Amino acid sequence: MRSRELDPSASPLDYYGYELRRARESAGLTLAQLGAIVFCTGSLIGQIETAARVPQRDFSERLDAALGTDGLFSRLVGMVLRSQLPGWFQPVAEMEAKATYISTYQCQLVHGLLQTEGYARAVLxxxxxxxxxxxxxxxxxxxxxLERDQPPVLWTVLDEAVLHREVGGPDVMRVQLSYLLDLFGKPWMELQVLPFTAGQHTGLMGSFTLLRFGDHPDVYYSESYDSGHMTANPQVIKERSVGYARLQAEALSPRESAALVARVREERYGEHTGPGACAVA
Incomplete structure (x- = not known):
């Protein structure tokens, strides 16, 4: 592959490629040799070195082990992957990563922090x-x-419609709802379902998220088709906080919510062995 000079200050992806090439050459390895060590092709190594491909986390961890780089690429890959988010969403992701308490109401989809890979792939x-x-x-x-030693508190209220909206097909939904069920009872995390029987409620205007910080004003976030809106306006925070509290009060309890998720999973997405067979959760 023809070598291309990179400007490491151009982007996180360019910086990653620059450092990978430098580390590989310092180790005296060809593209093919390094590829064989980390279980990929030399061509893929070359594409990442020239910022033509985006590295993945498992690849980065294998690089660190192969090149003895003390976690360098495992650290860089987080920055690279965040840079792949839509530009308008990147500030939100940064705030999300710093929050100590996240409260979110979702009326259409499972929140991004709780999506399985299959569900995320179907949505995106x-x-x-x-x-x-x-x-x-x-x-x-x-x-x-959510995997940190001290993760943020995450409180999620899902509209019941989210459970019934078939995203990616029955298999994807079965896995997604099973994943949600595994979250019930986890420390620092709570999940409630707002049932159809709630009727009109304060979330009818759409999904939104409240982010709280230890040393920063609270932030309210909502989004439209291809943009997001974020504000720390105290009046907006006050109104949305009260609205969220009402949603929590009208939603099913966590125990009742878990029972509803399990029932929907079984009745809509359960595996059937034949006519009249019982669904398998």
Whole structure:
């Protein structure tokens, strides 16, 4: 592959490629030799070195082990993947990663922090073609905030419609709802379902998220088709906080919510062995 000089200050992806080439050459390895060590082709290594491909996290971890780079590429890949998010959403993701308390109401889809890979791929695949793998990886990277030693408190209210909207097909939904069920009872996390029987409620205007910080004013976030709106206006925060509290009060309890998720999973997406067979959760 023809070598291309990179400006490491051009973008996180260029910086990653620059450092990869430098580390590989310092180790005295060809593209093919390094590819064999980290279980990929030399061509893929070359594409990443020239910023033509976006690296994944598991690839970066294998690089660190192969090149003895003390976690360098595992650290850089987070920055690279965040840069693949839409430009208008990147500030939101940064705030999300710093928040100590996240409260969100979702009326159409499972929140991005709680999506399985299959669900995320189905959602993003509607309009993402060539960059689908990168966008999915970036969304899953966001979820690493929940794996920290001290993760943010995450309180999610899902409209019941989210459970019934078939995203990606029955298999994808079955896995997604099973994942949600596994979240019930986890520390620092709570999930409620707002049932259809709630009727009119304060979330009818759409999904929104409230972000709270230890040393920063609270932030309200909502989004439209291809843009987001974020504000720290105290009056907006007050109104939306009260609205969210009302949603929590009108939603099913966590125990009742778990029972509803399990019932929908079984009745709509359960595996059937034949006519009249019982659904398998």
């Amino acid at each position: 695949g509607i309009e993402q073609g060539k960059r689908l793998d990168e966008m999915v990886a970036a969304r899953l990277e966001r979820q690493r905030v």
